[in-house]
Amino acid sequence: MGLRKKIKCEICEENYAEYVCKICKRNVCLDHFNLSNGICVVCNESLCELCREYLATETCIYCGKIICERCSVQLDTVRYVCLNCYYKSKHVSRT
Numbered sequence: 001m002g003l004r005k006k007i008k009c010e011i012c013e014e015n016y017a018e019y020v021c022k023i024c025k026r027n028v029c030l031d032h033f034n035l036s037n038g039i040c041v042v043c044n045e046s047l048c049e050l051c052r053e054y055l056a057t058e059t060c061i062y063c064g065k066i067i068c069e070r071c072s073v074q075l076d077t078v079r080y081v082c083l084n085c086y087y088k089s090k091h092v093s094r095t
């Protein structure tokens with residue numbers, strides 16, 4: 001105890017890392033960690049805007065939100081929409 005070498009935050013390299021991001025496994029300080037979802041600020045920025053759980057891989061062509069594989073619907077080889085816009089467009093076409 002007490003002999004464990006302290007690791008510095010891999011983002012700012014200034015503060016001591018007290019947390020580990022659950023996505024990228026980076027050691028980060030409190031300043032660069034999001035306590036509510038357990039991920040670092042870097043991952044937080046590229047997180048799916050719908051579920052906030054997975055890293056976004058696509059951008060919705062309607063609302064421009066970044067979305068993960070699970071929250072996106074592929075329209076064709078290059079275009080994706082988020083589930084929100086997908087269902088919305090379905091509802092609109094019905095009326």
Ligand SMILES: [Zn+2]
Binds near residue numbers: 009014
């Ligand atoms: Zn930091």
Ligand SMILES: [Zn+2]
Binds near residue numbers: 026
């Ligand atoms: Zn991370």
Ligand SMILES: [Zn+2]
Binds near residue numbers: 070
């Ligand atoms: Zn998602």
Ligand SMILES: [Zn+2]
Binds near residue numbers: 060064
């Ligand atoms: Zn959308």
